[in-house]
Amino acid sequence: MSKMNLLQAINSALDTAMAKDDTVICFGEDVGHFGGVFRATSHLQEKYGKARCFNTPITEQGIIGFANGAAAAGMRPIAEIQFADYIFPAFDQIVNETAKYRYRSGNEFNVGGLTIRAPYGGGIHGAHYHSQSPEAFFTHIPGIKVVVPRNPEQAKGLLLAAIYDPDPVVFFEPKKLYRASQGEVSDVEYTLPLGKADRVREGTDITLVAWGAQVPVLEQAADMAEKDGVSCEIIDLRTLLPWDRDAVAESVRKTGRLLINHEAPKTSGFGAEIAADIQTECFLYLESPIVRVTGLDTPFPLAHEKEYMPDHLKTYEAIKASLNY
């Protein structure tokens, strides 16, 4: 065990995978010698050579196209997109290629070895183009998995699981927590299951669901609510596609109330899918409407970032409103 921040945990996962399996290659813009603009790939080129950890030109569509090909030919490529905001030039390669490779070929070929890493979310004064949370787009793409860790321990275990998973995975890292989130992490290899939610806190009055950097926000809000005597159950979804509906439904059947929190804009955010499905699953158990506390339906702002964010206060107020419905 070592004390690590989330970035070091990512680096440790990559290091672990590269040491074990020489089909693992890491690449992206500034990923080589420099170790990436956030330093997630630090020292990997030194350790494993330029052929296995390298810079690419600035072309996200090329990076993912290249990664698809390498994966189809038997490698385990880990492609870094410098910011999730810059993943869109690769959207076609992901929607039409990555996600459909196995299906369209009748399983003659697949790109299951592929993992796409990208830092996402606000909190660094990054405005429109260094803050987006685009995960919902990816949950509408059958054929890929979507994973978001909330802390260093989760990050290493989930990333290793993603790397070895037989399906392609888009792995969004909460950059706000890169250095802020610290914890004890095992130095050896371990994996955490994909597709399984994690119950972070038990409670009886309301279920709170989030992922990544919003999980600590839920905890803050739950602490406030606790003082009012409200017992919150907190679920970290961890995998968004396929998501763990049973875990959420089971909890809601117990608590009768559900709140979903995400940074992304509200309309067609992933909270919509959870709410739509859970109102079907738990119709007779719901004591108040499922509530979404989310970013606004605007581009991600700068001067008003604080106002935009679905913070602990908005969450706390929404918990109260749900309880008082």
Add this chain to the structure above:
Amino acid sequence: MSKMNLLQAINSALDTAMAKDDTVICFGEDVGHFGGVFRATSHLQEKYGKARCFNTPITEQGIIGFANGAAAAGMRPIAEIQFADYIFPAFDQIVNETAKYRYRSGNEFNVGGLTIRAPYGGGIHGAHYHSQSPEAFFTHIPGIKVVVPRNPEQAKGLLLAAIYDPDPVVFFEPKKLYRASQGEVSDVEYTLPLGKADRVREGTDITLVAWGAQVPVLEQAADMAEKDGVSCEIIDLRTLLPWDRDAVAESVRKTGRLLINHEAPKTSGFGAEIAADIQTECFLYLESPIVRVTGLDTPFPLAHEKEYMPDHLKTYEAIKASLNY
């Protein structure tokens, strides 16, 4: 008034706009001399010259990038994407540029003149890459509008509204209905309001919501249900972003039941947003869970297209199940 099919109505809208306003230009792959692979731009080059209706090279990102620039510089570009399946290379230009142009510049610049047209949906044995219904992705992009017509009359009025609208519009055309849907259409200019749903049929027992080619499917199912004595209210959303929540909520408050139908895969389809929002708005009025009848969470298939589709039979069964809940 003339009898037109949906394609002719589109062509008539383009012709009307180009005749009236010489900042309107139409372009895309095979759009010029040939008039487009579906012939939506037939004769426009002949009438208005090569400078206003022209072929582009095969580069969707270039087409929309070019269109963004032309719109910012005061034109009303109408860009055709040959199939909605091929809009993804342009996704970055749409998400990060089109949608944010006005906001990021503090309204110094905007691309409100832009309209993007693309045929979408199944029904032509097109499999993975000539059948997709990607509208839900676009509903998660603040800054654009998303419009889908269901018949020739609607197509002309909505397309003209989109062309003149001060915001950029993505206009998806149900290619299955291009020739199949026929009707009387006014030969002169008229517009239908964006952001307003259309109540296609009045009813009292359940509200059915869809858009584009699925509206006729709802009508078929409603006819079947009618024979069982069930009275269905049918709403064509027409604009998906911003959608007409009040119209749907008002109807659901009356009927107590809601069914949403779309061709796209279920998970994070636009039905999720409607369901999530309406369960909040109409919580105390709902007599059964909101139900989504949709495509499967798979790529769009070929051999099993019929099985995949959210057809009238599946819709009819879902109506019955909702009533019997």
Add this chain to the structure above:
Amino acid sequence: MSDQRNTNADIVHKARFISGHAMKIPTLRVLQQNGKIYRNAELPDIDQELALKIYDTFLFIRALDERMLASQRQGRISFYMTETGEEANDIGSAAALHPDDIILAQYREQGALAFRGFTVDEFMNQIFSNEKDLGKGRQMPIHYGCDRLNYYTISSPLGTQIPQATGVGYALKAQGKKNCAICYFGEGAASEGDFHAALNMAALLKSPVIFYCRNNGYAISTPAHEQYAGDGIAARGVGYGMKTIRVDGNDILAVLLATQQARKLAVEDHEPVLIEAMTYRLGAHSTSDDPSGYRSRKEEDLWRKKDPVARMRHWLEAKGWWDEEKEKSTLEKYRADVMAAMKKAEKVPAPPLEDLINDVYETPPWHLREQLDALKGHIRQYPDEYKKTAWRLNDE
């Protein structure tokens, strides 16, 4: 690391704009239309066996394309694309490769697949989307793919296979294999951003790939001069710092020669190569297209005279390796083979319903299993409405 640009060489003091047509790349041609080899021409490595295998594949593809075109007109199949007039490109280049070299095709390269041994039944099963289709009936006709033959499954979105080929080549190199990838695409697809990404990355990462551009004059209705303003696609290779050659794509020997040498550069030196082949799409773009709307019969006739199959046949006959009799019997045999296989494939049922949700993921997750179960229940309720799949459920 560090700045290795040379910014001091070749300094000039007057503004001279380099013309957009400064680069004129010649075309390699070895064989004349009459079957005679140019004097002093360089010859590819070819013996009678290889020559006849190539020609045999030509005739098979002619029989296949002819029959499928007719079948589409009869309504027996929904869609088809011929490669008539372009056979020397994919077949000639495939003939220059090792079977373990990986092929990434656009869609008009069935000849390369046939050359590798895809059986007529395999073609038919794909075209009829039946349960024996390797692709499990999921894609439109002509979207072939075959792991056994190292032919990656075709995907409609244009250009996407090009950066993938760069990745495939890189993987082959990383795995220490003495192989390369070949990537086919049209001059239209070369306008996509993916093309740019692919060639730049390949040149930079020294990925062993042969980028083979079939410049056949059209992208659906759009003629090449409305696709680009430069000297074709070849001139771009130089911009990427990539070895480049232009060939007459209707000349089997030129294609074979260029590809054999390109393969050497790719496999031995890890040098990617761009080949631009000048050819012509004699047929319609696809069965959904009618070229009379955008080009003249006269133009087509001009190119019909440059037919690559006839050109090779003249050469073979001059060599004494081929004659009228062989021509007739081979064509007849392939026509019969295709017809028989078609009749067989037509009768093979559609894939089972499970294949609707299989292979989205390696193992279907809960939501797909749930959707399948619901669908089965529904079909059992309306068996007459879903005949293709209902009969199997009754068996269960």
Add this chain to the structure above:
Amino acid sequence: MSDQRNTNADIVHKARFISGHAMKIPTLRVLQQNGKIYRNAELPDIDQELALKIYDTFLFIRALDERMLASQRQGRISFYMTETGEEANDIGSAAALHPDDIILAQYREQGALAFRGFTVDEFMNQIFSNEKDLGKGRQMPIHYGCDRLNYYTISSPLGTQIPQATGVGYALKAQGKKNCAICYFGEGAASEGDFHAALNMAALLKSPVIFYCRNNGYAISTPAHEQYAGDGIAARGVGYGMKTIRVDGNDILAVLLATQQARKLAVEDHEPVLIEAMTYRLGAHSTSDDPSGYRSRKEEDLWRKKDPVARMRHWLEAKGWWDEEKEKSTLEKYRADVMAAMKKAEKVPAPPLEDLINDVYETPPWHLREQLDALKGHIRQYPDEYKKTAWRLNDE
């Protein structure tokens, strides 16, 4: 329509691969570092007034960049990007344009904006995201934009402005204006697919655009030789059939000369032009970057000796248009101006809360109005937690 390719010219019979380095494009340089003009050099159209306006802008930008870098280190602003060492590029090329020509910049071209008359207050208001910022405080520092000055608002995603420039140029032509667009981008951004789309479309559609590539050796930590393998970006222009020139980007006269002529080609002949300027990013990529991790001080010093500002100053002094005294007083004045404007801008409040939802659409739709109302209610409940905006709500 119809096939207009020439497939019969320049036929060869031996396989000769064209080398990836077949195209060697020379660099235009007019001014030596010591301020002397090369003998026989072609000169741009420049008089004392223009020369001094350019040099004045140089000094303003030096003062601005220096102060903002320091302010970021002090924590007064969150982010900044300098253009130190590259000033001749954007300022020299902007000086060749008409004010109605449209500028689409990447992010390191504040000099072009200053040249057009963006005031020091306008700079500061943007950098401090205050309510006077033309961009309404929505984007990170340095993302300037100004309709009055025909300078389109900067967007971080690399390359997106390049095809937009093609569209802007096309619009200008369609509107019958005698203007062009200029589009700036780095050698790194030129790897994006958007670059390929843009140049191909511009050449084809004859869109009056000057594509100005600042090849400054690095894209963050990635040196140019890990960005491309060819002869820089210029060699690509020829591939698109576009007139192309390479200049010494540290030579103000070369930049001015090339851009003046390029503008003529663009506006009079509707010929797009590619200019590649060889320069060097002397500072860090941005205030988030530390170049010592990827390059040597020695290399930086080498380029510091090629400083474009000093080079021009030598020339101006030789002409008798400038002296030490003017240098000192101008720099002092600009330093004071920037400092004063900064202190002023720091105190201007943030934009009102409404600007969070305004301009997403021309008119806010119901859902945004609803979200704003809810937010206002919430902030009124917790005014101390949202100090930047709460005070205004109390006024209402």
